Amino acid sequence: xxxxxxxxxxxxxxxxxxxxxxxWLQTQxxxxxxxxxxxxxxxxxDGSRLLPRPISLCEVNTKDRTxxxxxxxxxxxxxxxxxxxxxxxxxIVGPLGNGFPLGNQSALLIGGGIGIPPLxxxxxxxxxxxxxVVGYRDNQLFLKEELERCGRVIVATEDGSVGIRGTVIxxxxxxxxxxxxxxxxxxxPMLRAVKQFAAERQVDAWLSLEERMACGVGACLACVCRTTxxxxxxxxxxxxxxxxGPVFEAREVEL
Numbered sequence: 001x002x003x004x005x006x007x008x009x010x011x012x013x014x015x016x017x018x019x020x021x022x023x024w025l026q027t028q029x030x031x032x033x034x035x036x037x038x039x040x041x042x043x044x045x046d047g048s049r050l051l052p053r054p055i056s057l058c059e060v061n062t063k064d065r066t067x068x069x070x071x072x073x074x075x076x077x078x079x080x081x082x083x084x085x086x087x088x089x090x091x092i093v094g095p096l097g098n099g100f101p102l103g104n105q106s107a108l109l110i111g112g113g114i115g116i117p118p119l120x121x122x123x124x125x126x127x128x129x130x131x132x133v134v135g136y137r138d139n140q141l142f143l144k145e146e147l148e149r150c151g152r153v154i155v156a157t158e159d160g161s162v163g164i165r166g167t168v169i170x171x172x173x174x175x176x177x178x179x180x181x182x183x184x185x186x187x188x189p190m191l192r193a194v195k196q197f198a199a200e201r202q203v204d205a206w207l208s209l210e211e212r213m214a215c216g217v218g219a220c221l222a223c224v225c226r227t228t229x230x231x232x233x234x235x236x237x238x239x240x241x242x243x244x245g246p247v248f249e250a251r252e253v254e255l
Contacts, residue, residue, distance in 0.1 A: 003094060004029045010088045011066065017140035020114075021082050022058070022070045030094045031065040036122035037099030037185075037208055037247045040067070043091040044077045052093065053077045054242070056185070056208070058117035058143075059124075067094075070117035070143065097246050100183055100206055104128040108179035109151070110168050110194055111135070115186030116143055118208060122183060123150035131177055135168040135190070169193045179203060182250075186210070192255040205250035209241050226254035 008025040016022050030040065034057055041052035059068035073079050084090060104127035111119045112135040120143060123130055130151030134144065139161040147153050155163030156171040164171040168190060178201075184194045185208035198205035209225055223241040228251065230237055239245065239253070 002029070002033055003096060004033075005091070005093045006030060007089045008067075008092050010084045010086055010090065012086055013082075013084055015082075016070065016142040019073045020070065020140070020142050021073065021078075022068060023081070023084065024066055024068050025090065025092070027065050027067055027092075029065075030092065031060050031062055031067050034060045034067060034095035035099040036060075036102070036125050037118055038095040038097050039246065040069070040092045040094030041096060042069075042077075042081060043093075044080050045091075046076070046080060049077050049080075053081070054096070056118040056246075057095070057121055059121050070114075072114045097242055098244065100208070100247050102126060103181065105180035106178075107131070108133065108172070108177055108182045110172070110182065110184040110186070110190075112168060112186030112190045113137070115184075115190070115208070115210060116147075118185045119183070120146055120150070123147060128180075131175075131179065133168045133171050133175075133177075135171070135186070136162070138162075167193065169197055172197065182206070184208065188255055195250045195253075195255055198250055206247055207250050207253065207255075208246045209248065209253070210246075227252055228254065 006028050008027050011024040013023040039054050039056045041054050043052045055069045055071045058070040073082050100122050102125050106129045107126050109119045109132040116134050132147050132151050133154045135156045137158050154171050156168050182198050182205035191207045224238040227237050227239045
């Protein structure tokens with residue numbers, strides 16, 4: 001799949017929750033090629049920050065050639081992005097990585113924290129019955145209403161302020177969901193639990209791994225993960241998350 005480096009124009013940006021921002025960007029070619037589960041690398045204007053920041057695609061509008069990114073401010077780079085306003089431009093490369101395989105099976109989508117945004121475009125593209133289980137720290141339920149337009153949504157919160165108190169796995173078990181396929185994105189401890197849950201029920205699962213990336217194109221080997229098979233590129237049992245991932249079949253990776 002082709003990837004492009006573009007000066008994307010900011011159409012709008014808003015803060016969805018404390019430290020969580022949503023930005024729509026006008027692209028030339030990236031939106032035409034992108035699919036659910038892929039990401040873009042966003043470059044800072046500050047020359048002291050050489051490496052781009054990888055941000056997952058939340059929504060893609062192929063017709064209008066626009067993409068939506070929802071991200072958390074965690075450092076100087078993302079703090080700079082949060083200051084972008086309408087008609088500003090930003091340097092981006094994408095679409096990068098491999099996305100989720102699409103189908104028409106009964107699907108369970110599981111997201112935690114900033115792993116929730118990629119599920120929105122995925123939910124829009126799946127054709128079968130969709131249940132979406134999302135985990136938040138508290139009652140700042142960003143993207144919940146938009147996800148509800150795409151399927152049944154079940155919420156788990158760490159503090160019990162909304163929905164089921166506990167983890168996404170607690171919410172799934174309490175709800176008695178029996179999916180044909182699982183898609184998940186979020187922190188590694190959550191993905192590890194999802195992998196185990198899927199294995200115990202012999203359900204196919206696809207995991208989008210979160211990892212700090214550098215080059216975004218598989219050259220630097222900064223974002224490798226352990227796998228169950230030998231990688232042709234490195235000759236050892238690992239894979240580059242930015243290149244072979246970020247989406248992997250759960251049985252392929254060791255967490």
